[in-house]
Amino acid sequence: MSRKMTLEDVDFSGKRVFCRVDFNVPLNDRQEIEDDTRITAALPTLRYIVDHGGRLILASHLGRPKGKPEDKYSLAPVAPYLAKLLGRPVAMAKDCVGPTVIALTNEMNDGDVLLLENMRFHPGEEKNDSAFSRELAQLADIYVNDAFGTAHRAHASTEGVARLLQPAVAGYLMGKELEYLSGALADPKRPFVAVIGGAKVSDKISVIENLLNKVDTLIIGGGMAYTFLRSQGVDVGKSLVEEDRIELAGRLVEQAKQKGVNLLLPQDHVIAREFKADADHKICDNTDFEPDWMALDIGPLTISGYEKALREAATVVWNGPMGVFEFDAFAKGTFAVARTLAEAKATTIIGGGDSVSAVKKAGLEDKMSHISTGGGASLELLEGKDLPGVAALTNK
Ligand SMILES: Nc1ncnc2c1ncn2[C@@H]1O[C@H](COP(=O)(O)OP(=O)(O)O)[C@@H](O)[C@H]1O
Numbered sequence: 001m002s003r004k005m006t007l008e009d010v011d012f013s014g015k016r017v018f019c020r021v022d023f024n025v026p027l028n029d030r031q032e033i034e035d036d037t038r039i040t041a042a043l044p045t046l047r048y049i050v051d052h053g054g055r056l057i058l059a060s061h062l063g064r065p066k067g068k069p070e071d072k073y074s075l076a077p078v079a080p081y082l083a084k085l086l087g088r089p090v091a092m093a094k095d096c097v098g099p100t101v102i103a104l105t106n107e108m109n110d111g112d113v114l115l116l117e118n119m120r121f122h123p124g125e126e127k128n129d130s131a132f133s134r135e136l137a138q139l140a141d142i143y144v145n146d147a148f149g150t151a152h153r154a155h156a157s158t159e160g161v162a163r164l165l166q167p168a169v170a171g172y173l174m175g176k177e178l179e180y181l182s183g184a185l186a187d188p189k190r191p192f193v194a195v196i197g198g199a200k201v202s203d204k205i206s207v208i209e210n211l212l213n214k215v216d217t218l219i220i221g222g223g224m225a226y227t228f229l230r231s232q233g234v235d236v237g238k239s240l241v242e243e244d245r246i247e248l249a250g251r252l253v254e255q256a257k258q259k260g261v262n263l264l265l266p267q268d269h270v271i272a273r274e275f276k277a278d279a280d281h282k283i284c285d286n287t288d289f290e291p292d293w294m295a296l297d298i299g300p301l302t303i304s305g306y307e308k309a310l311r312e313a314a315t316v317v318w319n320g321p322m323g324v325f326e327f328d329a330f331a332k333g334t335f336a337v338a339r340t341l342a343e344a345k346a347t348t349i350i351g352g353g354d355s356v357s358a359v360k361k362a363g364l365e366d367k368m369s370h371i372s373t374g375g376g377a378s379l380e381l382l383e384g385k386d387l388p389g390v391a392a393l394t395n396k
């Protein structure tokens, strides 16, 4: 993709800036923010705009309201939280379009911050409706997109407005995410190793197909490994297997061979009698699976093989857990990968979703080169797709 304009390419002084952020943060029952990672990740961009005299109009979605207002999805709790982080007032608008909002934006002074209410309270947002995009575009002079986590959505505030408000530029978080994730795929330091896990092959087929053209080693773990093992004739008992993907998994193994990619599958497993935190469990290898048991984690031999490949890597991308890490008894494989990456000399990129939760649970966030703020968006990049929210930005 062409290089996009960035914050430094624009004079923000006295300008109204429509800045799309991803403040889709988890809230608890008391409407308190449970994880502020996405808010703190956007701060460098927000500070740059206000420090350069911009009038900052923030736009985000929260949750998945169905095109109409719902109290539990209000962004109101974010305004005071952000005000504390920024050390300046953050006004909260009751809506994101309409005369009252226009009046609020007209009253702003340089350096003021206004948070608009949830974009998804309007059906036009997810439909990328042009009339709704025009209403949003009316509010500002310049467009900034720092919402990497939502960049795979072609919605009004992520795509439509960017086409109407020029220049449309990438914020720092967006730039950093693309630098790591697209950078790793375009020009990785080698050996380049990808670790792909999680529940199902079907969710990650395109990722695996794309990575087979890029990586030196592909490590497979988690539930999806058992469809791969079945394709190799291993009897995997009651482990998670997608019957309709066995043939495809076999073809991917063949492709890896043809392309000279070192594909690593689990050699031993922690198997359990049932899918429960305190289930009876033991270790088995590929020759002695119990017919009525299921694999819920990779075994010790597999862990040491995977650790060795990771220690030799220069670039690692990780997406998806190695086992049912939510249950302590089956979290060893996932935490071993997290620890090995934390100690590795490689550039380590954690591509969103459950692998990020695992790294955070292990307290190892600070030891990774990059932890993505977008699960879906990083997967689409790993699939080799362009992100609509990025494509719509102004080329350099
Ligand atoms: N061996 C396994 N059997 C069943 N489920 C598994 C297994 N290994 C991992 N999982 C489950 O996969 C889920 C994560 O899968 P997925 O949503 O595809 O990953 P991600 O969110 O990282 O993309 C976790 O809830 C985990 O418990």
Ligand SMILES: O=C(OP(=O)(O)O)[C@H](O)COP(=O)(O)O
Pocket (backbone or CB within 6 Å): 022, 024, 063, 064, 149, 150, 153, 352, 353, 373, 374, 375, 376, 377
């Ligand atoms: O949380 C998000 O994505 P993620 O769960 O894939 O990381 C983004 O805010 C996008 O939200 P959406 O998947 O409701 O469009």
